[in-house]
Amino acid sequence: MAIVILRIIFVVAAAGLGASLAASMSAKIVPGEEQSTTITPYLVFSGVLLIACGVIFLDLFIPRKRIEVISAIYFGLLIGVIFTNLLMLALGPFINNPGSINPYASYISLGVLITLCYACVSVLLQTKDDFRFVIPYVEFARDFKGIKPLVLDTSSIIDGRLAELSETNIFDNRLVMPRFVLMELQGIADSSDKLKRVRGRRGLDILNRIRTSKRVDFMMYDTELPEFAGQPVDMKLVLLAKHLDGKLLTGDFNLNKVAKLHNVEVIDLNQVAAALRPQYLPGEAFQIRVVKPGEGHDQGVGYLDDGTMVVIEGGRDKINQTVLVAVTSTLQTQGGRMIFAKVENIGA
Structure with missing residues (x-):
């Protein structure tokens, strides 16, 4: 619910910005100008709303966002902007001529900003696993x-x-x-x-x-x-x-x-x-298929779905048959658990 309210506020704020820009442009229109100039404020208003809707669509399109990726981007951009300002302050006397401003200074500053922001974000994204201390929440969690x-x-x-x-x-x-x-x-x-x-x-x-x-x-x-x-x-x-x-x-x-x-x-x-194997207590009954004879004189052997071996008294003559057996005891070994059971006499 909170995210829906946030998106509504964002759209309303974008609409307010678009309306302010449109009103500012309308105030500069001289009566009698071409129709295209009159339509421009409406286009600006619509463009701002479209950009806002595009941002929300992008937010919806990427529902699973990783905190380490987001923090790496935020901190990379922040560090890139700080480094750019410091670097341009240091290089300012060399870029601008005494008593004049270099017309390419803004382009140089923009190029440095883009380069440093890219480099900082790239480094943090590639080493984000080693920067978990940046976001305290990650460590507290x-x-x-x-x-x-x-x-x-x-x-x-x-x-x-x-x-x-x-x-x-x-x-x-x-x-x-x-x-x-x-x-x-x-x-x-x-x-x-x-x-x-x-x-x-x-x-x-x-x-x-x-x-x-x-x-x-x-x-x-x-x-x-x-x-x-x-x-x-x-x-x-x-x-x-x-x-x-x-x-x-x-x-x-x-x-x-x-x-x-x-x-x-x-x-x-x-x-x-x-x-996760089922636990059977002595006296419990279940059905099992006898697959081979056992070591004892009258024994047969079957297996549960999880691979547990069941030794069945009275099962030697019921090989390849599904019979009802009752548990007599269980034995835990290093190789796993064994269950001992006997054939239930249904007619009894």
Whole structure:
């Protein structure tokens, strides 16, 4: 609602400016002049309104604006104007001849202004990730839970589950993809090993899917920090997560341990998947398809949709059948969770 009121005030102010310009031009019109001169004030008024509507249309056309980009543009323009004024004050005695004004002084000043504003905005846009201290709000916002950026590694991309999670609107955080991880992924996709090549190309497809998703705030991080020199990829990821005050999103067990040694928060996709598996209590019943015989004399084996193995007593003679089973116990192992169940006697 506030933004609508702001736009209305902007249009009204623009209309007032256009009316003032039109009235000023009308006062200068001499009676009896050509009709085209009389129409000019109306054209000015209409032109100002069109410019105002164009600005609002541009605002609506770009709904998602990043605070770091806006702040970089604002500060770049401000610094460019200040530098231009200082530079022109210093060069004034050399540009203007004694006792006269150089007719090209205004053009020189405009050229310097355009050049310095472009240079300042360009530098700040390319290094905006290192200028987070410029806007205090950005730093204060980091104290709130849930907005720390998530730094992605190769395993989290190739895994494939991240793309599915991103479609569920579970991520409020920005997903940060370092450039050196992308290079590593490209190296895997170009590998001579067929399996690695397939995994790498799958990872690139998944990354492109995440990048184009409108439900995810995705960012490619191109800055090479000085601490990265001579470090392996895993250590670069840890250092980058520390630099951004973010979390590391991975499915790599070893990287998980290394990150925790450096006091970097880690989200392990395997632990997330394990936590999301349905919990079955002894006595609960569900249907499952018996796919193969078990190790026991009368056992059969089936699998839940999440891959959890179910050992079924009395299931050996029901292979390739869907049966109703009741849970007897569960067992947590390093490889995951196993469920033990027995076939329910429907007729009982």
